[in-house]
Ligand SMILES: Nc1ncnc2c1ncn2[C@@H]1O[C@H](COP(=O)(O)OP(=O)(O)OP(=O)(O)O)[C@@H](O)[C@H]1O
């Protein structure tokens with residue numbers, strides 16, 4: 118039986134928890150899971166809806182939304198437990214435009230629920246309620262760029278306000294958000310690429326963003342089938358391939374045995390075709406390619422963050438398969 122059928126038949130609700138700072142790329146990384154499994158199977162909500170203090174109250178108290186007391190962990194745990202039992206919840210809604218808490222709205226369970234936010238597995242109770250825990254961790258430089266680009270470019274905030282807020286949040290981020298890495302099954306660390314842009318790109322002023330992504334994963338007892346990453350050596354010999362690197366190391370991470378894969382640069386699409394095919398077979402549905410829905414036209418290449426999306430999906434399906442069978 119294919120996984121999608123199995124998920125539906127099991128009647129279970131699987132919870133994926135994605136932790137990370139505001140603007141750290143949580144939604145971008147999990148978009149693939151939603152696109153792949155379909156809107157009928159996956160639903161998402163943000164943990165921002167579980168702020169206990171609105172913007173005005175936080176300002177009066179002089180505290181950031183990252184502080185535990187600014188959030189309702191107990192209510193989130195109660196709601197996740199209900200959703201896992203197949204029950205609808207009455208969820209509060211945090212309005213980012215006004216900074217006020219509104220609602221409630223009805224939120225119904227679906228076979229896979231993704232909860233994204235600052236602390237989705239901060240407490241032991243919350244950790245017990247999620248089946249797969251991901252921590253997204255861009256470097257300071259990458260996070261500042263992404264957040265400035267979104268908040269200034271898309272939301273119209275003043276750059277100095279965004280930068281001041283970023284700096285104000287840093288100590289609490291370290292104290293209350295970063296610690297969750299210890300419990301994550303997958304930590305995604307993003308830095309700027311170590312590969313310099315090509316001189317042709319510099320000359321055109323069109324140097325593309327490249328990243329170096331380190332994926333730290335707990336070792337799974339029952340992995341899926343084998344998957345090939347195919348490298349066309351002949352293209353490499355003719356220097357027609359773009360630059361990339363893949364590194365794999367075993368390591369210990371907060372007392373756990375992990376595999377650390379580091380991806381950098383741009384990868385030919387042919388390299389990931391086998392993985393996409395395997396995902397299709399396993400799911401029992403045509404898988405949209407990772408490049409579909411990308412903001413940029415990458416030609417026949419994917420960058421390290423897009424490659425990571427695919428590995429994340431694969432890893433998530435392995436985990437669900439282990440639980441569902
Ligand atoms: N892989 C990526 N490559 C390039 N830019 C990215 C990537 N991921 C995120 N960004 C940039 O960062 C912005 C924020 O990303 P995203 O919405 O995924 O973060 P988030 O953690 O879900 O944020 P929030 O919790 O505040 O909603 C995006 O609008 C985009 O500009």
Ligand SMILES: O=C(CO)[C@H](O)[C@H](O)COP(=O)(O)O
Nearest residue numbers: 138139165172182213216235
């Ligand atoms: O960390 C955040 C999102 O994950 C926000 O800063 C938090 O939700 C508070 O929102 P606002 O910017 O509207 O005060």
